């Protein structure tokens with residue numbers, strides 16, 4: 414992509430109402446533009462990251478046995494009356510009327526709808542288990558939308574729903590999502606810690622929030638430091654096998670948000686040196702809730718003996734748009750973003766220091782076409798402008814590799830490559846640059 418053709422409206426001033434780094438940087442780097450409280454347009458740079466995050470989420474859902482579909486954003490009130498949640502949900506639900514005066518709503522979540530879809534299609538225990546998911550916009554009329562995409566009103570969520578015959582089977586579905594979440598966040602360069610969460614009246618131990626540690630997080634958390642060093646399940650994990658050992662490995666260590674925190678238990682289970690009390694961002698939430706929706710909504714299947722069995726359900730959310738904020742909170746400096754390669758809007762930026770100079774133009778065009786042909790995503794800055802301005806812009810948008818081409822380097826046959834993660838620079842032979850960069854991109858994209 415040539416910068417002159419792209420749309421990258423940077424903000425010079427730091428927006429006054431943006432309190433945290435990720436919100437400030439997303440606005441300044443031209444990733445989002447506010448259209449109302451908690452409502453954002455996704456500008457091209459931000460949209461590219463959103464799509465990459467969404468794709469990683471999708472791949473790991475699929476790997477774990479999830480089946481993708483798409484449910485509408487607009488739902489009928491009737492459906493929510495079946496579960497009793499239409500009145501219970503309160504002011505967070507955006508309620509709408511159509512021209513026929515029918516009560517509708519913009520979905521804040523999809524338990525009711527998926528239960529209706531399931532009960533219409535599965536009548537026998539032989540149709541179980543089922544694990545369905547979609548990635549769709551939600552609306553919640555939050556009291557305090559803030560921190561940009563972290564707590565929006567309109568936001569993109571992956572929500573999956575499991576249907577099983579009994580509790581042990583439901584636990585296996587739960588474990589599949591647990592393991593999938595560990596891989597999902599790790600592939601984005603994040604360490605997300607599963608923490609015991611409140612199960613409400615259902616009870617049991619099958620609810621976890623996945624929390625990324627960050628000073629600006631809204632949750633207060635307490636955990637065992639050793640959780641940060643655990644390895645996530647590899648790509649070769651067999652999701653049909655027993656995953657309980659993986660879950661046990663993570664849940665033996667203490668980890669709780671303040672709602673579930675038990676100070677005595679914490680003190681007795683975690684040595685002082687391993688105690689970690691911090692703040693965190695909830696990027697995912699998995700939840701087994703049994704018959705909460707299936708019973709009132711009559712989602713039952715015929716069992717082996719012909720008798721009806723109410724199905725056991727769970728739901729599993731990931732805040733896809735919130736993740737942009739979380740990733741920036743974990744990867745930035747004073748100058749801008751530092752995107753991990755797998756979610757970067759482009760793998761590399763190519764800076765032509767002297768557009769119009771025949772040598773510089775030729776070298777840049779050659780590099781640009783070689784890299785593009787090798788599937789490296791390059792943002793090529795061929796615009797006029799001072800070098801300082803160009804460097805500052807590249808630092809702000811935070812592409813993992815910055816290739817700088819100018820007459821002085823070219824005189825020695827060299828270009829300069831900077832890694833944004835640690836801001837180290839290296840001189841590379843112009844001839845060798847395409848391979849060098851391809852290798853660096855491949856290395857950055859690899860994950861166990």
Ligand code: ATP
Nearest residue numbers: 562563564565568570695696697698730731732735
């Ligand atoms: P929170 O406690 O942050 O309000 P929640 O518990 O209400 O979130 P869930 O219903 O568990 O959220 O939704 C699943 C995921 O969707 C959350 O883990 C979070 O990552 C994301 N999410 C929820 N609300 C928002 C929001 N207002 N803006 C952006 N992402 C959100």
Ligand code: MG
Nearest residue numbers: 622695697698
């Ligand atoms: Mg939650």
